Amino acid sequence: MKEIPETTIKLTDIKDLLNAGYTLLGKLREEVQAPVVKGKFFNQEIIAIYGKEAAKVFYDPKNFKRQGAMPKIVLKTLFGEGGVQTLDGKEHQHRKSYFMHLMSPNRMEEYRQILDRNLSAALTEQHGTFELFDLAKWVFFTSICEWSGINLTHMSEAEINELADYQISMISATSPSLTNQFKGVENRKKSEKWAQSLIKEARENPVPEKADRALYTFANAQTLTGDPLPIETAAVELLNIIRPTVALTVWAALMGHALFSRNDLYQQLKEHFSTLQDAFIQEMRRYYPFFPMLPAISLRGVEVDGYAIPKDSWVVLDLYGSDHDPRTFEQPDSFMIDRFVGRTKEISYDEEYEMIAQGGGDFRSMHRCAGEWITLHSLRVFSDQLVNHFTFSIPEQDWEVPLNQFPTFPKSKALLYKE
Numbered sequence: 001m002k003e004i005p006e007t008t009i010k011l012t013d014i015k016d017l018l019n020a021g022y023t024l025l026g027k028l029r030e031e032v033q034a035p036v037v038k039g040k041f042f043n044q045e046i047i048a049i050y051g052k053e054a055a056k057v058f059y060d061p062k063n064f065k066r067q068g069a070m071p072k073i074v075l076k077t078l079f080g081e082g083g084v085q086t087l088d089g090k091e092h093q094h095r096k097s098y099f100m101h102l103m104s105p106n107r108m109e110e111y112r113q114i115l116d117r118n119l120s121a122a123l124t125e126q127h128g129t130f131e132l133f134d135l136a137k138w139v140f141f142t143s144i145c146e147w148s149g150i151n152l153t154h155m156s157e158a159e160i161n162e163l164a165d166y167q168i169s170m171i172s173a174t175s176p177s178l179t180n181q182f183k184g185v186e187n188r189k190k191s192e193k194w195a196q197s198l199i200k201e202a203r204e205n206p207v208p209e210k211a212d213r214a215l216y217t218f219a220n221a222q223t224l225t226g227d228p229l230p231i232e233t234a235a236v237e238l239l240n241i242i243r244p245t246v247a248l249t250v251w252a253a254l255m256g257h258a259l260f261s262r263n264d265l266y267q268q269l270k271e272h273f274s275t276l277q278d279a280f281i282q283e284m285r286r287y288y289p290f291f292p293m294l295p296a297i298s299l300r301g302v303e304v305d306g307y308a309i310p311k312d313s314w315v316v317l318d319l320y321g322s323d324h325d326p327r328t329f330e331q332p333d334s335f336m337i338d339r340f341v342g343r344t345k346e347i348s349y350d351e352e353y354e355m356i357a358q359g360g361g362d363f364r365s366m367h368r369c370a371g372e373w374i375t376l377h378s379l380r381v382f383s384d385q386l387v388n389h390f391t392f393s394i395p396e397q398d399w400e401v402p403l404n405q406f407p408t409f410p411k412s413k414a415l416l417y418k419e
């Protein structure tokens, strides 16, 4: 086995980090001309890996653990402390099962219907120029709350908007901007307070017919030893449903980019909608940057692409790089609407390491995203409504999707005009 080459690029320079954005790890690989690269991030040594074979090694729970791998700022903003993302082994599988029970075909169909109704109503009401980003944020937040059994009827529009904004702010907080980080920490605290009050209320006033809703599922959830989940942890897990669903706002705006910044994809999709819809969605998830990388700590010496990774190494799997890996994808930097035709089901329902925008592996036993099916239903509803049910004209705007912003979306937030 070969020794891992070390980059000379200094990752302690925050400006370099900001400017390279999603392409940072690719740049490091390019510099050392190897698929595995070692570097220093502040005082921490990291090893970056990428691609289908690396993902397979990364997701094997015998090789890597998650506990202690996530930087503190990510726990204080994006994920929250004590959530499913940070657990290993039996504890992880037990906690994950609460999420996966919520994702049954019947509950997914309910979600689809709620989102479809709310999006259709929001688009019908809309006249003149509007940001698809803002409209989507409202629709996702209200829809996922409805699906989760959370009642928003006593809240004003401004309060609902504020809560929806907090969800996006927790994601933006993982960017290197200190202002975003500060805001994200504050907004996570406020969101957790809201979620804790919901869990408390659900525990005090159980509603048996709503037992299968996310709110009541986490209010009633137990630890591995049979104790009720601490209220703080139950709230973190409830937010693990709400926050990432609102994050789909970003993909709605990126869908706006795919469909309306150029005309050919829109036309192809409209003409062959039933054949191309799911392939378009999978290619969108592959092509556009979203979740950049994932950290873990090696439990034993492992081999990736012929390089030896020692035990106790801090390793990051480059998701963006894997989805643009020329060893796996032909012309990885082109949007090919028919790339996944005939393969859309295996990509999103089976154990998977090739297209890993939302992580890879197996849903139940590994850390793969619990919300992939909510994501697919959401993008199906959005593509159907945008292409088949409404017509828009497209105002002048800045369609640039900057690669040095996290999360990233078109600069003008996908402006559309409707009569």
Ligand code: HEM
Pocket: 084, 085, 086, 096, 099, 240, 241, 242, 244, 245, 247, 248, 251, 290, 291, 294, 357, 358, 359, 360, 366, 367, 368, 369, 370, 371, 372, 374, 375
């Ligand atoms: C905006 C689109 C989304 C993206 C890009 C995304 C991405 C990811 C990624 C990269 C992971 C980490 C996988 C790993 O650690 O190996 C993850 C985990 C997770 N996601 Fe998502 N996700 C999205 C939407 C959702 C939705 C809609 C939900 C819930 C309704 C959700 C819930 C979760 C949960 C609970 C985990 C932790 C799984 C575990 O640790 O076992 N995500 N997601």
